[in-house]
Amino acid sequence: MLFDAERHHYQVLNIGWKEQRRIYGVIIHVEIKDKKIWIQRDGTEIGITNELIAAGIPKKNIVLGFLAPYKREFTDFAVG
Numbered sequence: 001m002l003f004d005a006e007r008h009h010y011q012v013l014n015i016g017w018k019e020q021r022r023i024y025g026v027i028i029h030v031e032i033k034d035k036k037i038w039i040q041r042d043g044t045e046i047g048i049t050n051e052l053i054a055a056g057i058p059k060k061n062i063v064l065g066f067l068a069p070y071k072r073e074f075t076d077f078a079v080g
Helices: 048-054
Strands: 002-004 009-018 021-033 036-042 062-064
Touching: 036 048, 048 062
Parallel strands: 036 062
Antiparallel strands: 002 009, 009 021, 021 036
């Protein structure tokens, strides 16, 4: 896990080896910008976005940063 509380960047990484092959990948990348939670990457089965909503975070405070900006307006989430 990587947490940069000063710049409000949070990541969960998969790092290691599987047999002779190197594994490195970002599973979750979340930022807090302009009082909104930006989901930049969500590689989980459950979905970090669903977890945030279940925790009481309103959709208007969540930006799906992995979507192109023009597509965000067609969701129930913040556009940015």
